[in-house]
Amino acid sequence: MAEIIVNGHKISWKEGMTVQDVLDAMKYTFKLIIVKVNGELVKREMYGSYSVPDNADVEVNHLISGG
Amino acid sequence: MNVQELKAKHKLLKEFSYPHKELFRGYTDKVLYINMDTNEVKEKAVPAAMKEKFIGGKGYGLRLLWDGTRPDTKWNDNDNEIIISPGPISGITQYAGSGKSLVVSISPLTDIVIDSNVGGYFGPFLKFSGFDALEIQGKAKNDVIIVIDGINHKISIEEAPGEEIDSHIIAEQLTEMYSETSDPRDMKNVSVISAGMAAQNTLIGLLNFSWYDIKRKKCRLKQAGRGGIGTVLRDKKIKAVVVKVPGISQDPNHVADMEPIKERGARFAREMKELDAQQCRMKQEGTAHLVNVMNDYDLLPTHNFKFGSHKEADKIHSRVWNSKFTQGMNDGCWIGCTMNCCKGVDDFELKTGPYKGHKVIVDGPEYETAAGVGSNIGIFNPEAIIELNFYCDTYGIDTISFGTLVAFAMECYEKGIINKERTGGLELNFGNIDASLELIHQMARGEGFGKIAGLGVRKMKNYFAEHYGADINFMNDIGMENKGLEYSQYVSKESLAQQGGYAMTNKGPQHDEAWLIFMDMVSNRIPTFENKAEALHYFPMFRTWFGLMGLCKLPWNDVEPESNALEAEPNKVPEHVDNYVTIYNAVTGSNIDKHELIRQSERVYNFQRTFNIRRGYGLRKHDAQPYRAAGPVTAEEYLSRQELYDKQMKELIGVDPKEKTVEEKVAITRKYRENRYEQLLDAVYKRRGWTPNGVPTLEHMRDLGMDLPEVVEVLKKHL
Numbered sequence: 001m002a003e004i005i006v007n008g009h010k011i012s013w014k015e016g017m018t019v020q021d022v023l024d025a026m027k028y029t030f031k032l033i034i035v036k037v038n039g040e041l042v043k044r045e046m047y048g049s050y051s052v053p054d055n056a057d058v059e060v061n062h063l064i065s066g067g
Numbered sequence: 068m069n070v071q072e073l074k075a076k077h078k079l080l081k082e083f084s085y086p087h088k089e090l091f092r093g094y095t096d097k098v099l100y101i102n103m104d105t106n107e108v109k110e111k112a113v114p115a116a117m118k119e120k121f122i123g124g125k126g127y128g129l130r131l132l133w134d135g136t137r138p139d140t141k142w143n144d145n146d147n148e149i150i151i152s153p154g155p156i157s158g159i160t161q162y163a164g165s166g167k168s169l170v171v172s173i174s175p176l177t178d179i180v181i182d183s184n185v186g187g188y189f190g191p192f193l194k195f196s197g198f199d200a201l202e203i204q205g206k207a208k209n210d211v212i213i214v215i216d217g218i219n220h221k222i223s224i225e226e227a228p229g230e231e232i233d234s235h236i237i238a239e240q241l242t243e244m245y246s247e248t249s250d251p252r253d254m255k256n257v258s259v260i261s262a263g264m265a266a267q268n269t270l271i272g273l274l275n276f277s278w279y280d281i282k283r284k285k286c287r288l289k290q291a292g293r294g295g296i297g298t299v300l301r302d303k304k305i306k307a308v309v310v311k312v313p314g315i316s317q318d319p320n321h322v323a324d325m326e327p328i329k330e331r332g333a334r335f336a337r338e339m340k341e342l343d344a345q346q347c348r349m350k351q352e353g354t355a356h357l358v359n360v361m362n363d364y365d366l367l368p369t370h371n372f373k374f375g376s377h378k379e380a381d382k383i384h385s386r387v388w389n390s391k392f393t394q395g396m397n398d399g400c401w402i403g404c405t406m407n408c409c410k411g412v413d414d415f416e417l418k419t420g421p422y423k424g425h426k427v428i429v430d431g432p433e434y435e436t437a438a439g440v441g442s443n444i445g446i447f448n449p450e451a452i453i454e455l456n457f458y459c460d461t462y463g464i465d466t467i468s469f470g471t472l473v474a475f476a477m478e479c480y481e482k483g484i485i486n487k488e489r490t491g492g493l494e495l496n497f498g499n500i501d502a503s504l505e506l507i508h509q510m511a512r513g514e515g516f517g518k519i520a521g522l523g524v525r526k527m528k529n530y531f532a533e534h535y536g537a538d539i540n541f542m543n544d545i546g547m548e549n550k551g552l553e554y555s556q557y558v559s560k561e562s563l564a565q566q567g568g569y570a571m572t573n574k575g576p577q578h579d580e581a582w583l584i585f586m587d588m589v590s591n592r593i594p595t596f597e598n599k600a601e602a603l604h605y606f607p608m609f610r611t612w613f614g615l616m617g618l619c620k621l622p623w624n625d626v627e628p629e630s631n632a633l634e635a636e637p638n639k640v641p642e643h644v645d646n647y648v649t650i651y652n653a654v655t656g657s658n659i660d661k662h663e664l665i666r667q668s669e670r671v672y673n674f675q676r677t678f679n680i681r682r683g684y685g686l687r688k689h690d691a692q693p694y695r696a697a698g699p700v701t702a703e704e705y706l707s708r709q710e711l712y713d714k715q716m717k718e719l720i721g722v723d724p725k726e727k728t729v730e731e732k733v734a735i736t737r738k739y740r741e742n743r744y745e746q747l748l749d750a751v752y753k754r755r756g757w758t759p760n761g762v763p764t765l766e767h768m769r770d771l772g773m774d775l776p777e778v779v780e781v782l783k784k785h786l
Contacts, residue, residue: 007591028589029359029360029363030360030363030364030585031345032347032624032627034637041632059590060590061590061637062586063627063637063638063640064582064583064586064606064624065624065625
């Protein structure tokens with residue numbers, strides 16, 4: 001099965017999957033995040049169009065808020 | 068009674084004139100000392116060594132409290148003090164969040180030092196009146212107010228029999244009474260500290276710090292909420308402390324160099340203008356923007372921290388608070404704050420209690436309140452949350468402690484440990500709005516079950532064990548307190564680092580030392596014990612620094628520059644850290660760097676740890692956490708996250724969950740998690756320069772320049 005790794009967790013991958021699809025799949029709704037796909041920074045305005053390749057390592061760094 | 072009639076009833080007990088000293092680079096180097104036993108009022112000079120090592124704010128509070136009390140001073144002894152110190156940066160108006168004060172006292176809940184960070188205008192006005200700190204000791208015989216007249220440079224202590232106790236009234240009464248005229252531009256030059264009726268009848272009392280909102284023509288309130296300092300104020304029979312100033316100039320701190328402060332302030336204002344709407348929406352929602360986020364990530368405490376989300380949480384979603392808050396107003400709790408996150412609900416009509424039918428302004432709810440008196444006690448009705456918020460504030464009690472202790476009582480009620488007979492008729496099921504409101508009114512009246520609940524979670528646990536034969540082990544597992552202070556409102560079960568961020572704090576489990584849940588649990592940025600220990604060193608030290616300076620934490624990381632994504636350590640928000648270093652140097656004329664910033668905090672942080680040790684606390688055993696903070700206590704909780712816990716059991720613990728009962732799985736998970744927490748303590752203590760028992764080593768204190776004789780004397784007994 002095609003997979004990607006998001007913050008160390010394996011999830012299934014689909015053809016054409018965008019960063020926004022990954023965020024939705026992970027239920028990541030927090031806005032103060034930094035997304036990197038295979039080490040490459042993805043700008044916020046690209047989340048809906050940036051395609052995540054199969055086997056990608058996706059980092060979604062949630063910055064500190066709250067407190 | 069109008070304010071002239073109220074004032075006519077005042078009896079002057081003491082008047083003290085002082086030579087006014089202008090601030091120079093953020094300091095006057097003077098402390099105002101007031102003894103309520105003797106009505107002594109005097110100025111104390113700040114020694115150079117105190118300024119160098121303790122900096123200001125919480126540092127000054129700790130130094131003065133150590134010197135003013137004995138190791139066995141209790142919260143209600145005459146020698147306990149309340150110290151209010153803003154810090155050197157407090158009072159600048161060119162950078163957001165620069166009007167804070169730190170309040171320090173011996174806590175009625177914890178029997179150790181409590182420190183609480185608060186906005187409102189009092190702290191800056193205290194500085195403008197000529198003092199770096201206010202130190203109050205002793206107890207008055209009758210109800211008094213203290214007036215700091217920064218216009219005529221006089222201090223007075225006045226018996227004040229007529230004024231109300233509850234904050235939303237007394238703040239208005241005294242602002243009107245001591246304003247030079249009724250012109251709002253003069254009214255804004257007065258600030259009042261007060262508590263409330265429940266502060267004097269519980270141990271969870273808070274201090275309200277007021278400011279006059281010119282547009283609304285009303286007093287607003289911000290809270291020094293944690294640890295019961297309002298209870299100490301009322302124990303001293305102080306109704307209020309008033310400060311008045313002639314006005315607010317552009318540079319009252321007489322800073323060393325204004326230009327860098329203005330430049331950083333303008334840069335920050337641009338970030339707010341351009342980025343806030345797509346980031347945290349602080350201007351529209353304040354910290355309440357987090358309610359639905361926490362629910363989405365299974366971190367919103369519901370039903371006494373049993374669960375992290377709830378099917379009704381949408382009813383208290385941030386968009387609901389957005390619609391309740393009055394929009395388009397300047398809502399900063401200090402002048403010049405461009406974050407403007409201090410939201411308010413205007414013309415809220417109260418439905419219960421002594422002010423039923425009154426239309427009032429309610430400051431908040433902030434996230435902690437929405438979660439504390441909302442989801443954690445099973446209430447998802449915004450109107451009820453606003454009403455509880457209002458009464459907590461005006462009665463002078465902490466919404467966080469109130470929420471957590473009601474949640475505990477509700478779980479005990481549903482478990483049959485207490486019942487209607489024991490609560491005096493209150494049906495304390497989760498979600499019971501009427502019972503929650505009646506409980507808070509009982510606290511204000513000092514009646515019924517409100518008196519027991521108002522003792523806080525730790526004392527309630529012992530009361531239930533002693534009087535009702537409750538299982539103390541179970542209550543220790545579910546009673547969400549550490550060091551005697553109630554937990555603030557985040558579920559830490561799945562974040563080991565946050566468990567340390569709560570239970571390893573100096574004052575008790577407040578989130579203002581380290582909030583690492585996302586970094587740890589969600590982003591997986593600090594996977595090893597060493598990583599977590601580094602975070603539990605850096606962030607508590609960095610955040611201690613706000614309390615030395617008179618700064619608000621929120622502008623540090625609730626909006627972040629676009630370039631932050633390119634930083635090597637974006638969680639630290641390096642550009643904002645550089646703002647703070649620059650501003651500190653520009654205010655004081657110093658030349659520190661980001662490393663010395665941490666060292667400044669380390670000195671004070673380790674002194675506070677030593678202070679706790681001096682009082683018989685501050686050791687490893689005092690950093691123990693209730694198991695609910697670490698994992699599922701009950702089968703119900705385990706089953707709510709069974710898939711996750713079973714997976715962890717198989718992959719991390721190496722046990723196949725298939726053949727195990729739920730009870731066995733709870734026990735296996737517990738053993739594993741408790742062991743992990745002990746390993747975390749070892750790693751963090753080592754990183755902080757402490758022994759395995761949590762005692763700062765003499766070498767570390769020498770390295771910090773904090774090997775003061777009185778400190779060494781305390782530590783040596785434990786090394």
